[in-house]
Amino acid sequence: MLDIAFAKPALPKSGALVLLIAEGAAPSGLWAQADEATGGAIGRALKVAEFKGAKGKTCAILAPGAELSRVLAIGIGKAGDVTRKILEEAGGAITAALTRDAAVAIAADSLTGAQAAEVALGAVLRAYRFDRYRTKEKAEDKPRLAKLTVLTAEPPKAKAAWEPLAATANGVFLTRDFVSEPPNVLNPAEMADRCRKLAELGLKIEILGPKEMGKLGFGALMGVSQGSANEPRLVVMQWHGASGNGKRGTRDKPIAFIGKGVTFDTGGISIKPAAGMEDMKWDMAGAGTVAGLMATLAGRKAKVDAVGLIGLVENMPSGTAQRPGDVVTSYSGQTIEVINTDAEGRLVLCDVMWYAQQKFDPKFMVDLATLTGAIIIGLGHEYGGMFSNNDALSKQLHDAGQETGERVWRMPLDEAYDKQLRSDIADMKNVGGRPAGSITAAQFLQRFVTNNRPWAHLDIAGTAWSSKDGAVTPKGATAFGVRLLDRLVANHYEG
Ligand code: BES
Ligand code: MN
Ligand code: ZN
Numbered sequence: 001m002l003d004i005a006f007a008k009p010a011l012p013k014s015g016a017l018v019l020l021i022a023e024g025a026a027p028s029g030l031w032a033q034a035d036e037a038t039g040g041a042i043g044r045a046l047k048v049a050e051f052k053g054a055k056g057k058t059c060a061i062l063a064p065g066a067e068l069s070r071v072l073a074i075g076i077g078k079a080g081d082v083t084r085k086i087l088e089e090a091g092g093a094i095t096a097a098l099t100r101d102a103a104v105a106i107a108a109d110s111l112t113g114a115q116a117a118e119v120a121l122g123a124v125l126r127a128y129r130f131d132r133y134r135t136k137e138k139a140e141d142k143p144r145l146a147k148l149t150v151l152t153a154e155p156p157k158a159k160a161a162w163e164p165l166a167a168t169a170n171g172v173f174l175t176r177d178f179v180s181e182p183p184n185v186l187n188p189a190e191m192a193d194r195c196r197k198l199a200e201l202g203l204k205i206e207i208l209g210p211k212e213m214g215k216l217g218f219g220a221l222m223g224v225s226q227g228s229a230n231e232p233r234l235v236v237m238q239w240h241g242a243s244g245n246g247k248r249g250t251r252d253k254p255i256a257f258i259g260k261g262v263t264f265d266t267g268g269i270s271i272k273p274a275a276g277m278e279d280m281k282w283d284m285a286g287a288g289t290v291a292g293l294m295a296t297l298a299g300r301k302a303k304v305d306a307v308g309l310i311g312l313v314e315n316m317p318s319g320t321a322q323r324p325g326d327v328v329t330s331y332s333g334q335t336i337e338v339i340n341t342d343a344e345g346r347l348v349l350c351d352v353m354w355y356a357q358q359k360f361d362p363k364f365m366v367d368l369a370t371l372t373g374a375i376i377i378g379l380g381h382e383y384g385g386m387f388s389n390n391d392a393l394s395k396q397l398h399d400a401g402q403e404t405g406e407r408v409w410r411m412p413l414d415e416a417y418d419k420q421l422r423s424d425i426a427d428m429k430n431v432g433g434r435p436a437g438s439i440t441a442a443q444f445l446q447r448f449v450t451n452n453r454p455w456a457h458l459d460i461a462g463t464a465w466s467s468k469d470g471a472v473t474p475k476g477a478t479a480f481g482v483r484l485l486d487r488l489v490a491n492h493y494e495g
Contacts, residue, residue, distance in 0.1 A: 104145060172483065227315070
């Protein structure tokens with residue numbers, strides 16, 4: 001991660017300087033000082049560029065004088081309308097544009113300390129790179145930026161605000177690393193082993209293997225896994241931040257987060273076409289997001305009791321693979337006719353959801369899954385699909401999404417869709433045909449929610465990975481959901 005420092009405003013003697021400029025604002029503070037030190041070069045350049053500080057506009061000025069390598073002006077819109085999201089995006093614009101200087105100073109002297117930390121978060125998130133497997137990249141092609149100094153009138157306040165945000169960035173990066181890893185490296189056992197290391201953060205980690213899950217009767221999950229040479233895992237990550245570790249009996253019911261972790265989805269015997277199949281390495285994004293979220297909550301010592309459960313399997317075709325037509329008995333006891341082995345995510349989730357409820361009786365649960373291609377048809381890559389049996393939880397998630405930019409849109413649940421799941425020989429089929437493919441998947445999952453417990457299902461198939469750079473997400477793994485759910489917890493479930 002980029003090195004972040006906060007310091008009192010002082011004009012840097014060299015390197016790059018960033019000016020965050022509100023719409024229509026007159027030069028003051030570091031901006032005015034820099035303009036003077038460069039003999040008015042900044043003012044002249046901004047005028048020629050017709051830069052007025054509108055949100056998202058930038059203007060780069062090379063070698064303006066005063067031994068600065070460059071000045072980057074970034075518009076943050078009207079001073080009264082500045083939001084966390086605008087500041088994060090401004091931070092993202094900094095690290096997207098300034099990769100050649102090793103050190104960059106950001107003039108945030110017109111902002112509060114807390115706002116300065118928000119700029120830093122955006123900058124750090126946008127600077128993520130997954131370069132573990134590049135051995136031949138030339139040094140001059142690598143980004144040089146290593147240190148960001150945020151100049152603020154309130155360094156101690158900025159530092160205090162930065163601490164939990166740094167934990168969030170670490171959680172996001174953990175998720176992005178998981179999702180980016182190739183599927184030969186990140187199989188279920190490897191992912192579980194990496195989760196085990198999160199115990200360092202104070203999480204309690206338990207891992208179940210095929211023996212334990214077989215004994216418990218995870219017939220649906222084990223059916224998906226049976227075609228693979230790689231064993232399945234269930235990882236349970238507990239964070240006791242509200243009640244303190246180990247004080248039994250004083251605990252409130254926890255919140256549960258559940259993730260689909262298919263480390264590679266070939267489709268199984270209902271095999272997928274070759275084109276684009278490599279994308280199915282990120283079919284564990286739901287699980288990766290839950291792991292990153294739990295790391296975030298622990299890293300910032302969130303005052304909440306939460307448990308994350310991830311079902312890890314590989315969906316392969318082989319002589320031992322399950323067949324279309326197989327009937328499996330889920331952990332809940334409900335039987336499922338597996339019509340299509342490529343609708344495997346719901347088979348994994350249903351057993352993990354049931355286990356989460358049996359074991360923890362959570363006050364509510366949210367599952368995340370790259371569950372259906374159909375959600376991409378419905379919502380594209382801008383919104384995640386949200387399905388919920390609870391209006392209050394839906395609203396909280398919707399609002400947290402707007403704040404973080406990880407936006408979700410509610411889709412319907414309705415028992416009218418249930419007839420699409422009727423089976424002639426079992427309690428249900430695992431697919432409901434082409435119409436409303438994302439909804440029938442959610443209807444399937446709802447059959448594994450007990451006592452009408454508040455529950456939300458987030459279908460992140462369209463948002464977990466991006467083929468284009470975003471404001472705070474370089475192309476590739478986005479970690480969509482980590483910040484959304486971290487904010488959900490921070491807004492409503494702490495203290
Ligand atoms: N992992 C896929 C869904 C997916 C598709 C995720 C594209 C990301 C990008 C899931 O397991 C799947 O194969 N779903 C099927 C369900 C169908 C067989 C009912 C699909 O969406 O086609
Ligand atoms: Mn599939
Ligand atoms: Zn899948």
